[in-house]
Amino acid sequence: MLDIADELHRWTRQGRPFAVATVVATSGSAPRRPGAALAVDRDGTAIGSVSGGCVEGAVYELCQEALRTGETLLERFGYSDEDAFAVGLTCGGVIDIVVTPVRPYDAGVPDAPDAPEDGGTTRTAHAAGRTATLTAALAAAVSGEAAAVARVVGGPARLLGGALLVRPDGSVTGTLGGPPDLDRTAAHETRALLDAGRTDTVEIGADGSRCGEPVRLLVETSVPASRMIVFGAIDFAAALVRAGKFLGYHVTVCDARPVFATRARFPDADEIVVDWPHRYLETQDLDARTALCVLTHDAKFDVPLLERALRLPVAYVGAMGSRRTHLDRLARLRDIGLTELELNRLRSPIGLDLGARTPEETALSIAAEIIANRRGGTGVPLTGAHTPIHHDRPAPLDRIGPASVA
Incomplete structure (x- = not known):
């Protein structure tokens, strides 16, 4: 109802x-x-x-x-x-x-x-x-x-x-x-x-x-809407903001560069924050429905950010980058003390393998991975598969009603 x-x-x-x-x-x-x-x-x-x-x-x-x-x-x-x-x-x-x-x-x-x-x-x-x-x-x-x-x-x-x-x-x-x-x-x-x-x-x-x-x-x-925080005010972030809003998230864009983190670039975002990503994250009270999407593509931003994000009880932490970037990122995170259990929470490279190239296609692949993670889906094609079409695993804080997300 x-x-x-x-x-x-x-x-x-x-x-x-x-x-x-x-x-x-x-x-x-x-x-x-x-x-x-x-x-x-x-x-x-x-x-x-x-x-x-x-x-x-x-x-x-x-x-x-x-x-x-x-x-x-x-x-x-x-x-x-x-x-x-x-x-x-x-x-x-x-x-x-x-x-x-x-x-x-x-x-x-x-x-x-x-x-x-x-x-x-x-x-x-x-x-x-x-x-x-x-x-x-x-x-x-x-x-x-x-x-x-x-x-x-x-x-x-x-x-x-x-x-x-x-x-x-x-x-x-x-x-x-x-x-x-x-x-x-x-x-x-x-x-x-x-x-x-x-x-x-x-x-x-x-x-x-x-x-x-x-x-x-x-x-x-x-319950209030689930949060999606997108770190990195790049063109891919603008498409992901639109996808997040479509799914019912309260979407925040955070970037330390005021020239990029603007309302003109992100008209669909609920909030735009100009701050260092890790510093902003430390001020937030997040729950087990939150999705954190790290698109900063820069070690000086994403390493201190992921150090904190992977120790929070959030639903999803994903980071953009090539496989080489991913391996370098893992090495840096290990060097500052993250455990293998904590690193296993990281979805990187971010998104499902859809062959995406454009910002919109990439945003779709990220959104699809968030949904699969939330609902317990496999991400494989349903054609020829023997997996359930509708998964029964509820989200930690499932969406019911217009005040929150699915």
Whole structure:
């Protein structure tokens, strides 16, 4: 749901009722990961996707039904051998979907239209609380605030659709509709996934223990955008900045030379920093999603920079240069005390072997390597390979929502 938070937040501010279908779980070759969503408003406008097109029509109808009734719905879609045109995933996968109505009149939103006279359910505190919690979750995602929302997607019918929102400071909004111990346990599990920046399902007992009737939660997280820092204000860097922005990164360009590190040369960058690369890196608080791309091509810049970068808990460190430059760089780094374990983290020469020559082609090869590193891909052609098309290994802090990257 948080992957389309921008538009859904606008709908809630306008008081527009809608239903949102969210992928809860997948198996086989399903095209979208848990958290992917499709929403339909009362006028029939649809945004988002849950399957890349395979079952969108059927999910659209479910959204309209949930919007009419106010009931949360669960549905499973899979491949049908009997009829290739039947509703199902022809790629052979299976996806579980939860469809949740979000009707602003349930929560008393001032600009919301009146509740329908027929075809709906009685407005309850449960529905009002759910709408308020999901509205707060969307607002947090749009503002770039770190937050995680947990929804009941399996278990006792009375709890289905219950939602709570957890922030990094431990504050909790909403309720799952069960005993206080259930909310406390759910908040603890949700906070753990928020700390890891992951979207996933968890199972707890309805009484808050591991022994009671099972309750299945879908936890969606929204975290600030992952960072890509490009060191070296060269023409290849300009293309890499554009690729990084396309992938959803917050991109910084750093170079010690003010004549090259300019807004005119890097109009797409979020930040442009004029400083010695290693000195700038020492001032940054980086996490396990960060990609560091060293394009400086100069030992006086890249050796002190890589000495620090390879000892940081970041996702990716790559350095540009020929194979001869790479060997010289490794020798220099060994001389200043880096271990073989630390040197093995270095991706150099940077990028995958695409035969790239132009800055744009090189940027694509670097971006491809970052994605493969993040998702656990091999980088080999899928034609003739026996590797999975969709890898399941999550990033250390996976992207969910518009405030962060995939």
